Amino acid sequence: MSAARCALVFAVLPLFAGCGMLASSPETPKVSTVGMLRMQGDLTGAGGQLLFQPCNEQRRYVVKDRDNTGILQEATSLAGADGKVFADLRGTFAASKAANSDGQLDLHQLYRVERPANACGDMNFKRLTLHANGNGPAWNVNVSGKGMVVERDGQPPLALPYVEEQMPDGRFSISTEANNQRIELWVAPQRCVDSVNGSVQHLSAELRINGQTQRGCGYYGGSRDD
Known part of the structure; x- marks a missing residue:
């Protein structure tokens, strides 16, 4: 220690x-x-x-x-x-x-x-409703009232509209079918540890793009009052 x-x-x-x-x-x-x-x-x-x-x-x-x-x-x-x-x-x-x-x-x-x-x-925190990220390869999703921005290692950022769907058990999804892609971010209220920097976040997350899944963590942004 x-x-x-x-x-x-x-x-x-x-x-x-x-x-x-x-x-x-x-x-x-x-x-x-x-x-x-x-x-x-x-x-x-x-x-x-x-x-x-x-x-x-x-x-x-x-x-x-x-x-x-x-x-x-x-x-x-x-x-x-x-x-x-x-x-x-x-x-x-x-x-x-x-x-x-x-x-x-x-x-x-x-x-x-x-x-x-x-x-x-962090100047972006107050305008976000949700942030999620993962590793191997690295990905990052920022969600606000204006849309979602998906960033992936080696790929240009994607700024897209989205639909949010709530589940009875506290889970919810952020999804879009813009740009001829099916992108879903599934989020659950569960303790999650970032595998690279060790940070602890209150949400677990899964990013699904065209049937491929990558796991990560997330937290509510400053504009979401949950």
């Missing part, structure tokens, strides 16, 4: 034993998102607590994992050299008297956790 991961684990060690992995969390009734905020920022461990600092802010919030998202384990596995990870999450932010913090975050939804990079500066 790297020094950064050790630092994060031991900084929040009192919390570790009580957290469950996202993959093994028991099913719970869907919680209303009324009053909750979705935010992105950095996670760090300090003084036996997990702290969240939103992008471009100085405030830090003590994280309380109310829905057993497994955020501590996910963060520990991806901690950078400075002991930080990027997180995209939803919860209730409230004032708190906890030492060394500016408030408390009651966490209910974890969209993704990844190694620190330039995610806070």
